[in-house]
């Protein structure tokens with residue numbers, strides 16, 4: 067078992083614990099390094115993980131890039147990533 071498989075299985079366990087249904091989880095795909103992981107229902111109703119090795123290219127739109135400039139803790143906006151990351155990690159605010 068590779069690390070990618072372990073991560074996907076951990077994610078499945080965790081999200082099942084959080085109350086996600088199998089149907090909701092089946093819509094999620096995972097990328098670890100150059101491999102795409104997809105979930106599939108087996109004949110006996112269990113979730114299996116399929117791996118498709120290759121090259122993965124992720125296109126991101128501008129709105130997603132803007133989100134990186136928003137502090138995930140307090141929602142403050144910055145013009146560069148470093149300020150965003152430092153925002154709520156600085157204890158002297």
Ligand SMILES: [Zn+2]
Nearest residue numbers: 137140153154
């Ligand atoms: Zn903040």
